[in-house]
Amino acid sequence: MEKRAWYRSGAALVAATLVLPPAGLVLLWLRPETRALRKVLGTLLIAAIGVAHLFLFYGLRAEMGGEGIPRFFSFRRPEKHYAALEQSRAAAPAPAPPVEVPEVETPAPAASPSRKPPRPPYWTDFRGPRRDGRYDEMEILANWPARGLTPLWKQPAGGGYASFVVAEGRAFTIEQRRDQEVVVAYQLLTGRELWTHGWKAEFRESMGGDGPRATPTWRQGRIYAHGAEGELRCLDAATGKVVWSQNTLTDTGATNLHWGMACSPLIVDDTVVAVSGNSLVAYDKLTGSRVWKALDEKQAYTSPMLVTLAGRRQILTVSAKRVLGLAVEDRAVLWDFPWTTEYDVNSSQPLLVGENRVFISAGYGHGAALLEVGAGGVRTVWQNIRMKNRFNGSVLYEGHVYGLDEGILACVNVETGELKWKGGRYGYGQVLLAGGRLVITSERGEVVLVKATPERHQEVARFSAIEGKTWNNPAIAGGLLLVRNAAEMACFRVGLKQ
Numbered sequence: 001m002e003k004r005a006w007y008r009s010g011a012a013l014v015a016a017t018l019v020l021p022p023a024g025l026v027l028l029w030l031r032p033e034t035r036a037l038r039k040v041l042g043t044l045l046i047a048a049i050g051v052a053h054l055f056l057f058y059g060l061r062a063e064m065g066g067e068g069i070p071r072f073f074s075f076r077r078p079e080k081h082y083a084a085l086e087q088s089r090a091a092a093p094a095p096a097p098p099v100e101v102p103e104v105e106t107p108a109p110a111a112s113p114s115r116k117p118p119r120p121p122y123w124t125d126f127r128g129p130r131r132d133g134r135y136d137e138m139e140i141l142a143n144w145p146a147r148g149l150t151p152l153w154k155q156p157a158g159g160g161y162a163s164f165v166v167a168e169g170r171a172f173t174i175e176q177r178r179d180q181e182v183v184v185a186y187q188l189l190t191g192r193e194l195w196t197h198g199w200k201a202e203f204r205e206s207m208g209g210d211g212p213r214a215t216p217t218w219r220q221g222r223i224y225a226h227g228a229e230g231e232l233r234c235l236d237a238a239t240g241k242v243v244w245s246q247n248t249l250t251d252t253g254a255t256n257l258h259w260g261m262a263c264s265p266l267i268v269d270d271t272v273v274a275v276s277g278n279s280l281v282a283y284d285k286l287t288g289s290r291v292w293k294a295l296d297e298k299q300a301y302t303s304p305m306l307v308t309l310a311g312r313r314q315i316l317t318v319s320a321k322r323v324l325g326l327a328v329e330d331r332a333v334l335w336d337f338p339w340t341t342e343y344d345v346n347s348s349q350p351l352l353v354g355e356n357r358v359f360i361s362a363g364y365g366h367g368a369a370l371l372e373v374g375a376g377g378v379r380t381v382w383q384n385i386r387m388k389n390r391f392n393g394s395v396l397y398e399g400h401v402y403g404l405d406e407g408i409l410a411c412v413n414v415e416t417g418e419l420k421w422k423g424g425r426y427g428y429g430q431v432l433l434a435g436g437r438l439v440i441t442s443e444r445g446e447v448v449l450v451k452a453t454p455e456r457h458q459e460v461a462r463f464s465a466i467e468g469k470t471w472n473n474p475a476i477a478g479g480l481l482l483v484r485n486a487a488e489m490a491c492f493r494v495g496l497k498q
Contacts, residue, residue: 095316158211165475171491248274263299309373318346353396395433428471465492479494
């Protein structure tokens, strides 16, 4: 009787499969006595074991795309990534200490007509000064190099989905670093880390992803940052030192929302307004003491906006079930409109349209509507499914709304709701408006320039800016475009030099 070769034994097959699945696959197909059907079934089993090996031993990670299915695969291990980030920051030169200059009385120099005064802070709120994704500070480049823009700087980033705000030559954001949420100040032109302030918090969610979501707000030398688990802190923007802190969930007796606290703090007069799980809550912006609490209902993921609508100054906000206007003086509900989306995911910013109209949108098949607000309440001008913003805000330009309709760029006439065109698959990225052009960050980390015209989809330029899933909103200040995701951040000059 012929002795069977060792590599054809069942024990060798099992051992090879467990240690090195490709070797097990080879041994399986070298067994002539095994029938074809069993080889096929065995191949499927070994393939499954191989995938498990990639996850367990090689660091394979699968991230959900905006449509809720795995689309992003990488071998980025969290420990290795954090180590690279820390090494990057440690390698940067330390900020130069301030030079003390003795005070002497000297006459003020005569104003020079060629010397321009310093530019005032501009991009200090989520999605810009009006929270509408519009950049009007200066003209931007109409033509980009075919190879793409060259970054002024590019470096590893901490986790999370926050964007940047920019003031006084610094860019501020909030990141996940190991088991802490960390507010960071970067030098705008170099990306050099100037200071950090962190606290222990580690929000995790398998579908939406991990880390802090809410973009900080800058106002009068202070940073207001809201973590995914409700920690709200006011920091000195120059040093990062804590001025005051509150936890909005603990303070209001609320449980966290499924996808965490995602709304950027809003400055309203002498208060900072934050979204809690069950309400809006306002704190004195200087001391952190609670001033008021309103809207006893489940909230959502849309950042509140301070607007003047139908002649009335108000807080425009979207809860889990409705969009509404809240009086600044006494928090009375001035008007409301039912707006219920699947999973209570209202996470797209409204847009003001003229003096008394509001454009709203939501994903998951819900669609968009134009509301007209008046003294007698609110009426629907139109409502359809031509624009379905999931967690991406649209922009308004010359009577047309441009946004990502479930990942595909679309243009809609804002007065009628008519779809003008649809084209350009950018995934669940983000859209800004600058000088009659759309600056888009795709879900895969590309930066795209598109003409804002109702005629047709006209892509002007596209290049790969950062690696990895990119849901974070970009920011533009001083002609500099800032982009980031949970892996990288970069800065590009897009403004015309003045």
